[in-house]
Amino acid sequence: xxxxxxxxxxxxxxxxxxxxxxxxxxxxxxxxxxxxxxxxxxxxxxxxxxxxxxxxxxxxxxxxxxxxxxxxxxxxxxxxxxxxxxxxxxxxxxxxxxxxxxxxxxxxxxxxxxxxxxxxxxxxxxxxxxxxxxxxxxxxxxxxxxxxxxxxxxxxxxxxxxxxxxxxxxxxxxxxxxxxxxxxxxxxxxxxxxxxxxxxxxxxxxxxxxxxxxxxxxxxxxxxxxxxxxxxxxxxxxxxxxxxxxxxxxxxxxxxxxxxxxxxxxxxxxxxxxxxxxxxxxxxxxxxxxxxxxxxxxxxxxxxxxxxxxxxxxxxxxxxxxxxxxxxxxxxxxxxxxxxxxxxxxxxxxxxxxxxxxxxxxxxxxxxxxxxxxxxxxxxxxxxxxxxxxxxxxxxxxxxxx
Numbered sequence: 001x002x003x004x005x006x007x008x009x010x011x012x013x014x015x016x017x018x019x020x021x022x023x024x025x026x027x028x029x030x031x032x033x034x035x036x037x038x039x040x041x042x043x044x045x046x047x048x049x050x051x052x053x054x055x056x057x058x059x060x061x062x063x064x065x066x067x068x069x070x071x072x073x074x075x076x077x078x079x080x081x082x083x084x085x086x087x088x089x090x091x092x093x094x095x096x097x098x099x100x101x102x103x104x105x106x107x108x109x110x111x112x113x114x115x116x117x118x119x120x121x122x123x124x125x126x127x128x129x130x131x132x133x134x135x136x137x138x139x140x141x142x143x144x145x146x147x148x149x150x151x152x153x154x155x156x157x158x159x160x161x162x163x164x165x166x167x168x169x170x171x172x173x174x175x176x177x178x179x180x181x182x183x184x185x186x187x188x189x190x191x192x193x194x195x196x197x198x199x200x201x202x203x204x205x206x207x208x209x210x211x212x213x214x215x216x217x218x219x220x221x222x223x224x225x226x227x228x229x230x231x232x233x234x235x236x237x238x239x240x241x242x243x244x245x246x247x248x249x250x251x252x253x254x255x256x257x258x259x260x261x262x263x264x265x266x267x268x269x270x271x272x273x274x275x276x277x278x279x280x281x282x283x284x285x286x287x288x289x290x291x292x293x294x295x296x297x298x299x300x301x302x303x304x305x306x307x308x309x310x311x312x313x314x315x316x317x318x319x320x321x322x323x324x325x326x327x328x329x330x331x332x333x334x335x336x337x338x339x340x341x342x343x344x345x346x347x348x349x350x351x352x353x354x355x356x357x358x359x360x361x362x363x364x365x366x367x368x369x370x371x372x373x374x375x376x377x378x379x380x381x382x383x384x385x386x387x388x389x390x391x392x393x394x395x396x397x398x399x400x401x402x
Contacts, residue, residue, distance in 0.1 A: 007046035008036060018047045026053055093174065095135070099167025102137040109146050109157045117141035124152050126180050132158030135167045149221070192256060194237040206240035213240075216278070223273035229258045230266055238263055239270035284361050285390040290314050297354035306396050314395045315355050320348040320372045323365060339368035350375050361385060372399060 004013050008022070009030070022030070022045055030036040045053075100108050107117060118141065120128075125136040132155075146157050192201070199210045206213060217236050224232040238252060253260045281287055294314050302308070302315050324346045328334045337345040347365035350372070354360060363384050366375050376397070379387055391397070 005044050007049055008039065008043045009045060009049040012046050012048075014044065014046045019044045020047060020050045021045075026050075029053055029056065093169050093171060095167050095169055096165075097129075097135050097167050098133060098163040098165060099135045099169075100137065100140060100161055100163055102140055104139065104141055106141075107143045107146070108136060108140040109142055109153070109161050111162065112143065114141070116144070118144050118147065120153070121151060122176075122180070126177070126184075127152045128158070129177070131155065132161075134158060134161065134163055135169065138173065149218075192237070194233040195231055197237075205244075206237060207244045208240065213237075219278040219281075220270060220273035223277060224269055227262070229262050230256075235266035235270050238266045239274075242267055283359060285385055285387060288358075288360060290390065290392075293354050293358070293360065297356045297358040299355045302355035306398070308396055310394065312392070312394060314391065316360065316391070316395065316397050317353050317355060317399070318350060318372065318376060318397055319353075319399055320350050320364075320366070320370075320375055322346045322348060336367045336369060342368075348375070350379065361387075 005019055006013055022039060022043055026045065027039055030039060102108075104114075104117075106113055108120065120136055120140045120142050122138070124147070125138070125140075128134055128136050132153075142153070146153055148154055192205070197205075197210070197213075202208065202210045202213050208216065213233075213236070217233050220236060221232050224235050226232055230238070234256070238256065241247065241252065247255075249260050249263045252258075252263050256263070258266075293316075294311060298308075298315055303313075306315060308315055322339075322342065324342075324344060325337065327345055328337065334345065337347060339346050346368050348368060348370060349362050349364040350366065351359070352361045352363070363379060364375070366378075370378075378384070
């Protein structure tokens, strides 16, 4: 029985953790490169020699042709491994455009020393050229406080940034800049840009002011990915236009220069993002407390009419509204959703509001054959959305007609 194992290359006595078996590729290298021919099945190689083998395997092959190879017509040179590093021309082109400094040790804006910097991305450098007319070299570093939430530099950074009158660039960077400008022009040509939309257009298209649109986008930007055809703000704009104007996906695809499938995915993604991060903050029994409704969302006239002078009495107004739907192909659901009162198919969500008109919760939807009383009984019996823990025995619930 063998008590110790020596490396076949360096003759080092190896520990069990350092032993590596010799596979056919390693055996081929030992025979051709290191001229070790007496290799048996039980021989091993140490970990250090195995690292040398891996380095030798990843090293690109240098081909040297001799005069004999030139005379040989059947000579085929072996393939040389390609390096992942992209070649670029030297910065030999001088441009009359202000340029920023190229330093990895200091911030490109405030010149503060590191070490905690962020690399300015290509999109941020392109936006700096568009907004600030300054060329930032690739690989420049910047403090995290100078970035906006979308990854671009803040506008005030261009005023405090130290710039030279001229900038040197190479042909590779100029070609990339022109390509980026061409792609941006193609995206925004005859197309509504929700990233730079004005106040009037935002109000007409979405029904929200520009500030309200920006606040809504802040809630869902982390849950929506940017794609080559649409940005997160464009997805939110498509969803709001769909809700406001009820346009078909084909018409929206023509207006915004995106495919029908992209419109469908954008609306579905925004809807899920709003239900996850926006709706729970402003709608539902968990979004507001009883004390807030009694103190801030109860009118004095309602207290007088309903004799709710006690500060612990909460007044809620419940009413079932209508959402009209298309005629279903399912005959059973078609009969259940058809309303004899409105003579068309619909569903009924139950809306819970305060006396000031503040929306507390929306429950349902329920079938059209249910009236407000049956819906309220179902809410209390099944404890929908944990409503029993929200209301007390002395609270007053009334319909809209009261």
